[in-house]
Structures are given as C-alpha cells and as structure tokens.
Amino acid sequence: MVKTEFSPIADTTRRAGIVALLRRAILTGQLEPGQKLNELRISEQMRVSRAPLREAMRELVQEGILTSIPYAGTFVINVTAKDIDDAYSLNKVLDEFAIERTWKQRDQRFFEELDRRHEAVKQATRDRDTTRQIETALQLHGLIHEWADNSVLLETWQRLTSRLQMYFALHQQARKEAVPAEDIHETYVALLKGDDMRAAQRHAREHIDLDFEELLAHARGLERRPLKGA
Amino acid sequence: MVKTEFSPIADTTRRAGIVALLRRAILTGQLEPGQKLNELRISEQMRVSRAPLREAMRELVQEGILTSIPYAGTFVINVTAKDIDDAYSLNKVLDEFAIERTWKQRDQRFFEELDRRHEAVKQATRDRDTTRQIETALQLHGLIHEWADNSVLLETWQRLTSRLQMYFALHQQARKEAVPAEDIHETYVALLKGDDMRAAQRHAREHIDLDFEELLAHARGLERRPLKGA
DNA sequence: GACAATCAGATTGTCGACAATCTAACAAGA
C-alpha cells in the first residue's frame, strides 16, 4: 500500500484566515508601525463581519504585534531602538539555551532540515527576494528552538521572531536595498554540525550581533518618528 | 494639601473584566485543567453576551492558559509533567539573565520593594492563605524581571508565571494542605541585597529547584489524568 | 483671546439572532 501524505486543510475559520492575513501584512511592513487599524474599513475590504476580525485582532494584540486602547483603536506596535535592543539581548540568552538543549538530540533528520533551511535562505538570496530572505533566515535560526524540545522556549522564540521580523522588514524597507548578498550563515551551519558546542554558542552570539548592529543603528535614527494617522 | 489616593477605575470594558475573572478562575484552579468552557453557559452566568466573552477567551488562548479547537470548543490547558519541566528549566535561564540585568540598577527603591514583597509573602504564610502565598511568592520573584528593564523579558516571564501559578495551584489543591510554612525566601532576599551576583544567580537556580522538585513529582503522578467533560 | 459646554460624526464595544459545524445516537445495508 502506498503511503499517502495529505497537506493540512486550509484555514477552517475566517478568524484564522484573518489572523494569517493581518500578521503577514504587519510583518512585511505593509502595515506601518503606529498605524491605526480601522475595523469597519478592514472588515469591508476582507468581506467579513467585524466579529471575527475583532477576535483576530485580540489574538495579535496578545501576540505582541498590535496594541489596543479601549474605545480609541488598535494600532501596529511602534518599534523603538530599545525594543530591538531588548529583543536582541534576550534572544542571545535563548539561543544559547536552545543550542545546549538541542545539542544532544542532533541526528540525521536535524542535519537534513538544517541544510534544507539553509538552502532556502540561499535561494531567496539568489532571487533577491528580501522579504523571503528574512523569513527563511529566521526559519533557519528557529530550527534549534524547535529541536530543543521545550514548548515554552519555542513559544517564546516565536513571539520574539514576530518582532524581529517586523524590525528587519522595517529596516530593509527603509534602506530600499537588498540585505547583504553573501551568505553569512555558512559558519553558523557548519558549527551546528560540528563537535564544539561552546563554539557554536559563541558564534550564535556574535553572528546575531552583526545582524543587529546595523539594525540598531538604523532604528536609533528613526526614533520618535511621527505616527501615521487613520 | 492632603495627598489623595485613588483606587484604579473599574475595568473600562466588559472584555477586560471577563479576562480578569476567567484568568483568576483558571489560575486558582477553580476551573480544572482540561475542562471545557461552554460559551453560552458562561455568558449567561456573567450576564454578558458571547461577543466580549469570546474575545476574552481569544486573549487567554494567546496567553497560553486556554486552548481552542475550532467548532469543538475552548479548554483549560492540560498541565503535563513535561510542561512543568520545560517552564522550570527556561525559568532558570531567565532568572539568571534578569539578575544580571538588574544587578547594576539596584537602588534604595529596589531594596524597599524587595522587602515589601517579602513581607507580603510572610504575611500570607502567617495567614495560611495558600492561594495568596503563591501569588505573593511569584510577585517576589517577579521583581528582578520588572527591574531588569527589558520589556520582552518581563512579558515572557509573565507568561511563564501564569503557568507556574496554575501548576502551583493544582499542586496545592491536590494535597489539600498548606505550602511549607517556614519562609524559604530569606536567603534569596539576602543575596539580592548582597555583593555577590554569581551567588545570587546560583541560589536562584537552587531555590527554584526546591520549589519545583516536589511539584514535578506530584505532576508526574497526575499524568494522563482524565478530562472533565462539558 | 481663553476657556468651558455642547453637539455631530466617526469608531469601538456589545447584543441578539442566524448559519455552519460537530457529536452522538440510530437505522440500513453488506
């Protein structure tokens, strides 16, 4: 008998679809930080009622990429330099922890997945598709968190990721040019395959440092940027 | 002129009130793990419509203490021994990070707040109010995370806290007796006031160890406990 | 001119009713 594989069913509820749509719009920078989300307008554009839209927005508020003020509105969060710095320093700690937890459990499947994700980054880089490049790079980094077999860690990292992706998108959009074309993940992948855990941890720290330094500098320049009104 | 103190305004929106009510019910163990939340029944009991109730539930789902299955229902999360273990090990990492970040910023206000919260724990212990004892102990531990001046860390810790509180409540409810009466936080507080950061970090690890070991043992005993139906 | 009161418009919060889906029980057929 042939083993058949099924792809997951498309979103079962409108709410889930809306969440996915909104999240994507926010993370790709389509919706700008500080921008207000008008419920009526969005619900009309999406051809849904406000009920599932509002529920979707509540989810994204808890996810940390929207913020809500009663009777005033729901807004895309504003990204301050401090936010980036906070996320960045916590991310270092989490990465170190994830590598430690993952280390013993690395197996063939892990290495294969590592290569697959690395390849995806390289493909996006070749295509000059910066949005996808950000997505894939974060997925590559996420592997150690998925593999660490700690649900709370994974959840936490995913929350962080949302923000990081937002920051990167904002950053990239602002300079209007591609992220460095040369692949900076080569060493990272190699170390994850190697035998020196400490070295891998150290590199994760420094590598992320590089990505962030530039980002931070840019973010500080944007500080106190005026909001987009409704 | 007399300095007047105002109590916080009652929740501006029904949704917020519902969230607070539900959260409390869950964290105190009033709603058991695995239990299904019937929207119609709850909305009637609270005298509100299902709309704000559903929005509140979405928030708690994202907060991680409820879980939702489309068209099936929303349930209080089930607490497995592994969940506790995961939360516990991540908490160690976060505590260490928080202490490091807080250390340089300790000042008079910090020490005062530390004493205040410590006193609250002792008071709850004297009163044999176990629920409050859990609450205050977690608030004591939360101080370093609040002081670390890292919003993402604080947010993460608060999410962890919800679960820990649930675990503790479950644990405490099951044994039907008070948490150890003698105060185990004395050393912790003293070390946070001292000069040896490493020692404080080490103690945080081991102290939490103590709290958790017992909890873990108990949780493993509950594994695969049957769910409560609707 | 400065300030408070008032009001209209827009937007968010809440409600009750209807539609879609699930579950469990039962019947029909191989």
Place this chain on the structure above:
DNA sequence: TCTTGTTAGATTGTCGACAATCTGATTGTC
C-alpha cells in the same frame, strides 16, 4: 458484526444592528 448514511440536538462561528465612548469643531461666555 461491522460499516456507512442519516438525523436531531447542542455548540461554535458569523452577521447586522444598536449602544457607549471618543474626537474635534462649534458656540457661548467671561
């Protein structure tokens, strides 16, 4: 007996309308 189809009841998901609140513009008063 096992499987499949059907159905009724309960529950969740969605909708359109109404109520509460905010914003700002306007008016009136000093």
